[in-house]
Every structure is written in C-alpha cells, then in structure tokens.
Amino acid sequence: MNTHNTAALEAISICKSYENEPIIEDICVKIKKGELVSLLGVSGIGKTTLFHILSGLENPDSGTVKIYGETVTGHSGKVSYMQQKDLLLPFETILNNVCMPLFLKGTSKKNAYKQASLHFEEFGLSGCENKYPSQLSGGMRQRASLLRAYLFSDQIMLLDEPFSALDAITKTTMHRWFSNIISAHRTSTLFITHDIDEAIVLSDRIYIMSGVPGKITHELLMNSQNRCNPEFNTTKEFLEIKRDILQKINS
Numbered sequence: 001m002n003t004h005n006t007a008a009l010e011a012i013s014i015c016k017s018y019e020n021e022p023i024i025e026d027i028c029v030k031i032k033k034g035e036l037v038s039l040l041g042v043s044g045i046g047k048t049t050l051f052h053i054l055s056g057l058e059n060p061d062s063g064t065v066k067i068y069g070e071t072v073t074g075h076s077g078k079v080s081y082m083q084q085k086d087l088l089l090p091f092e093t094i095l096n097n098v099c100m101p102l103f104l105k106g107t108s109k110k111n112a113y114k115q116a117s118l119h120f121e122e123f124g125l126s127g128c129e130n131k132y133p134s135q136l137s138g139g140m141r142q143r144a145s146l147l148r149a150y151l152f153s154d155q156i157m158l159l160d161e162p163f164s165a166l167d168a169i170t171k172t173t174m175h176r177w178f179s180n181i182i183s184a185h186r187t188s189t190l191f192i193t194h195d196i197d198e199a200i201v202l203s204d205r206i207y208i209m210s211g212v213p214g215k216i217t218h219e220l221l222m223n224s225q226n227r228c229n230p231e232f233n234t235t236k237e238f239l240e241i242k243r244d245i246l247q248k249i250n251s
C-alpha cells in the first residue's frame with residue numbers, strides 16, 4: 001500500500017456510550033505522518049474515552065479506527081499510549097519501567113536494556129537508570145513515561161496530558177525538547193491538553209471538542225510563521241488565537 005498520502009491514524013464516526021449515556025458522538029480525526037495534533041476540551045467531555053478507543057483498549061459502539069488505512073478497531077498494541085496518570089511501577093527501577101513494553105513484546109532483558117539505554121540521554125534521564133520512580137521529580141517521571149511510550153512505538157503516539165504535572169518554566173523547556181524529539185523521529189502524535197498555550201505552541205493542528213455528547217466542533221491549523229519565536233506567546237497574534245480557542249471550547 002502507498003502509505004505516503006494515507007493518514008497514520010484515522011478515526012471515522014466514533015460513538016460511545018456508558019450506561020446508556022452517550023459520551024462521544026460521530027468523532028472523526030485524522031493524523032498525518034509526522035504531524036503533532038492536540039485535542040482540547042473541557043473536563044469530562046470524553047477525550048480520554050476517545051483515546052481508549054483509538055488505542056484499542058476499548059471498543060466503540062460504532063465507528064472505525066484505521067492505521068495507515070488498515071482497520072484496527074478494538075485491537076490494542078498498535079500505537080503507543082501514555083495514559084493520563086504516569087503509571088510507573090513504584091518497585092521497579094526506571095530502566096525496568098521504561099523497558100516494560102519491550103519485555104511484553106518478548107524482547108530479551110539484555111536487548112531491551114541496550115535499546116532503552118540509547119535514549120536515556122536524549123530524554124534527559126542520564127543517571128536515572130537504577131533509581132525508583134519516587135526518587136524522581138514530576139518532570140523526570142513524565143519523561144520516563146514518555147520514553148516508555150516511545151519505546152513501545154515511535155510511529156504513532158497518543159499522549160494524555162503529558163506535561164500536566166509541570167510548572168510553567170519546566171514546561172517550556174520540556175516543550176522545546178519534546179518537539180525536537182518528535183520532529184527528529186517524524187512521530188505522528190495526538191495529545192490531550194487543558195493548556196491552551198501549550199496547544200498553540202506545540203501543535204500543527206488543534207481539534208476542539210465541545211457539547212454533550214462530546215463532538216469535534218472545530219479544527220484549527222496552526223501555521224503561524226512566528227511559532228518558533230520564543231516570545232510568540234506574548235504577541236497580539238498569539239492572544240487572538242487563544243481568545244478564539246477559548247470561545248470555541250465554550251461554544
């Protein structure tokens with residue numbers, strides 16, 4: 001199959017109810033190869049529910065999930081998924097934690113360690129290999145969690161609020177670091193955030209969910225020439241984009 005023009009990840013008309021209560025309805029999203037796309041919406045709108053479906057952890061009531069054109073609805077293990085909580089195992093070292101997806105795939109301990117060790121420096125975790133999660137800062141734990149997701153697959157990543165635990169200054173550093181990694185590896189990424197500034201600065205595109213049940217109501221292309229400017233978030237252009245997004249989230 002020619003994968004050049006096919007979406008890396010596509011959801012078509014996804015609907016899901018819990019206890020007869022419709023949560024999300026007719027959701028369509030598409031992530032192209034190498035694209036970084038964010039999903040914004042108020043708490044409880046159904047963002048994590050959508051991620052459970054995209055990752056195959058849950059089945060939708062109706063609709064289809066495709067990866068490079070192949071239907072994978074309800075099949076887990078096809079994309080890497082960093083869940084809303086970091087879910088690091090407290091009694092395992094960081095090295096064992098990040099290698100977990102490789103162990104589960106049947107990679108030997110020696111090869112998993114070798115593969116993971118190549119990335120500790122890039123993920124800002126040098127020297128943390130034999131530490132335990134409780135010995136790391138929140139930012140380090142989130143990076144370990146990202147590395148674990150990345151080792152599962154560097155092709156398509158679903159990240160549920162990957163930087164939520166960080167203060168504004170650490171966040172800015174993490175954003176720079178993260179977009180360098182993602183663009184160097186051309187990873188296709190969909191991430192959930194409540195932080196509108198983060199969505200504007202990082203994303204190529206933004207999906208906005210609103211309503212009950214939750215639907216994708218807007219899609220915005222972030223193509224400003226000024227995005228690489230470190231002071232972009234103090235410009236009039238940035239504030240206008242932010243105001244527009246706020247209105248759309250609440251509409």
Ligand SMILES: Nc1ncnc2c1ncn2[C@@H]1O[C@H](COP(=O)(O)OP(=O)(O)OP(=O)(O)O)[C@@H](O)[C@H]1O
Nearest residue numbers: 018019023041042043044045046047048049050084
């Ligand atoms: N397994 C479940 N059983 C029943 N209801 C559920 C289940 N999972 C989620 N819900 C409900 O679905 C709705 C959407 O939840 P979801 O976690 O997807 O929201 P969210 O947009 O990710 O919110 P947040 O931004 O707070 O993380 C909520 O009303 C929640 O209570």
Ligand SMILES: [Mg+2]
Nearest residue numbers: 047048084160
């Ligand atoms: Mg959520």
